[in-house]
Amino acid sequence: MGTLATEDKPLFGSVPPGLFRVFSSGAKHFYADLLTSLAEDPFGQAGEIATRKRVFEAIAEFIDRRGRAEVVSTLQSDGVPLVAGQSYIAVYGRLKETGWLAEYRDRYRRVVDFDPAARLVLHTLLDIQKGRVRSYGGAVLNVLTLLQSVESDPDSKALNVREAAISARGFMNHLRTVAGTMRRVEALIMEQPTAAALVRRFVTDFIEALVVQDYRNLHARESPYRFRGQILETGDKLLDNDEVIGRIAAGWVAGGIAADHGAARQPIIDDLREIVRVFAGIDDHVQDIETTTFRIERRMTNVVRFSDRMATVSTDRILYAMEMLRSSELADHENIEVKARLQLETLPMTAAHLYSLPRRRAEAPESMLALQPPDPALLRYLEAIDAFEDRIAITPERLERYVEAALAGSSQLEASAFPVNNIEDFLLFERLHEAELGPLADRYEIEYGDGRVINQWVERRSFLLRRRETVHG
Structure with missing residues (x-):
């Protein structure tokens, strides 16, 4: 188990191990915004080599924009040791410690850049955020x-x-x-x-x-x-x-x-x-x-359509009545006369004023369904489809007849000599390159050449088709 725990895994082996520690503290939003800012300036400037002083200035400027008091309070709650007036140095050290920043020597000066793996991680996160x-x-x-x-x-x-x-x-x-x-x-x-x-x-x-x-x-x-x-x-x-x-x-x-x-x-x-x-x-x-x-x-359409029913005009009046009852001096057992909205002021005069059950719907009468003869035009259309499918169908027998007719008794034939006069010939000619894989492989063989054969239907690689020699005995 110890060996497995310390062994570098292919997915995480090149990523600094403490890279995400800055995102697991109370200052995670501060560091996320700071890294986004550093990716644009200074590390996003084309042709500019960022010295440590330049990075210090960029971090200090970001802290000033964010509000120095707010940043100091955030960093102190995260347990980062601070020196008065030098909070940017503590932030820089935190990024360097967790593997985000790396220092290099360029002759007499120190230059700073993102760790290569950290840069890939950061730009992937930015792509997720903005993409x-x-x-x-x-x-x-x-x-x-x-x-x-x-x-x-x-x-x-x-x-x-x-x-x-x-x-x-x-x-x-x-x-x-x-x-x-x-x-x-x-x-x-x-x-x-x-x-x-x-x-x-x-x-x-x-x-x-x-x-x-x-x-x-x-x-x-x-x-x-x-x-x-x-x-x-x-x-x-x-x-x-x-x-x-x-x-x-x-x-x-x-x-x-x-x-x-x-x-x-x-x-x-x-x-x-x-x-x-x-x-x-x-x-x-x-x-x-x-x-x-x-x-x-559809859900949003329903909300707009029925929003007036979700909060009716009577809601305010009901709430007002409940407030008045709560503030009144009535005892709990006292009755309150309420004029119901549906109470009739006069007695019903006719049956039209009384509630009646909805009428039952009459059953639909049965009717005979007349069967219509098929449309002659449709029948002719279906027959035309069958005839076309039969015309373009490629079978071993049809392909062999086409080859034999083209060979005319010869033992071999160039691709340019095969007739391609109509759609049937075109489809059969196109299938010839599959002959060696199909049921005709025992009778013919194809040898491909370097040239091209061009006709009014197709352009393709040239080939030579020959009969296979029959071995007797």
């Missing part, structure tokens, strides 16, 4: 742009495959975060006891902090999902082209993220498959977001 509003269109378009750059120039833009996969995974994680955030907002709204609190929670957690910047465009003409088809098509095209994957692998080797072609090919294929898988399966997450949004909006 709730995000553009779907920007994320989708970023993946599409990266894939298209790889498709147009796989040699010099090969590294964009990895960036596209990272963006796709981040996009899917954001979708899951949005769905979870929406459910949490829904739970918070449903827990509110009054209409005013419910409306206030709706405004603060659902309108002012929208998790999707362009949510209203999801079903508009400018929907970001209009690029999804292009992403899937481009990803599949790259996966199907061995030559392009080889060129991307060469780019990875040249870029230093793979040792050789063999080590690069499988990660490239995995990244492309990940992109296709993400954008092929986002419908369920979007549907979850839209369903939760509909429930929240």
Whole structure:
């Protein structure tokens, strides 16, 4: 157990162990705001090396803005030893002690920076704090742009495959975060006891902090999902082209993220498959977001519609009557004559003045349902569908007849010599590259070449189809 307790874990091994101690004390809000300020100034200034004096000044300036007396009181309650007029030094020492800040020597001066692991943690926390509003269109378009750059120039833009996969995974994680955030907002709204609190929670957690910047465009003409088809098509095209994957692998080797072609090919294929898988399966997450949004909006609509019934005008009068009774000198056993609102001032004159039970509804009469003959146009439409499906169906027999007709007794045939005159020929020609995997593998074999075959229907890699030699005996 001792060995396990002291062994560095892969997830936390590089993070300073006391990093989160500043967030577990009474001064946690002070340190959180201070770290956010330091991330912008001085550590957010491009090209500036922050000396220890510069960091001291930044901390002191933050304390002055926060109110020195308030900060000193907060730090004293946290047990931080302070010297009069030098509270910024104690704060600096606390950040250095817990691992947020690190000092280095730059010739004759001391420079300060965030610890590398601490910087990653801080910026991740800031992204969580500020990154709730995000553009779907920007994320989708970023993946599409990266894939298209790889498709147009796989040699010099090969590294964009990895960036596209990272963006796709981040996009899917954001979708899951949005769905979870929406459910949490829904739970918070449903827990509110009054209409005013419910409306206030709706405004603060659902309108002012929208998790999707362009949510209203999801079903508009400018929907970001209009690029999804292009992403899937481009990803599949790259996966199907061995030559392009080889060129991307060469780019990875040249870029230093793979040792050789063999080590690069499988990660490239995995990244492309990940992109296709993400954008092929986002419908369920979007549907979850839209369903939760509909429930929240329906609840708010009901609140607005029935708010006048939740607090009627008679409430004030009832409360006033109860106050008058409490302040009166009546004994507990005394009776009070109350004129009921529904009390009749005169006797009923006719039966119309008396309460009567609601009339029973008459049962609906039975009727015969007339069966209409099927529409002749519909029958012809269904027959046309069956004929079209039969026309485009690819069977081993039909494929073999096409091959034999093209060979015309020859033992082999180039791809450019196969006839592609109509849609039936096109579909059969497209299936030829699968012949070696199908039921025709025992009769034919395919040898792929380096060139391309182009006709009015398709452009694809050239091949040579030949009959297999039959072994007798």
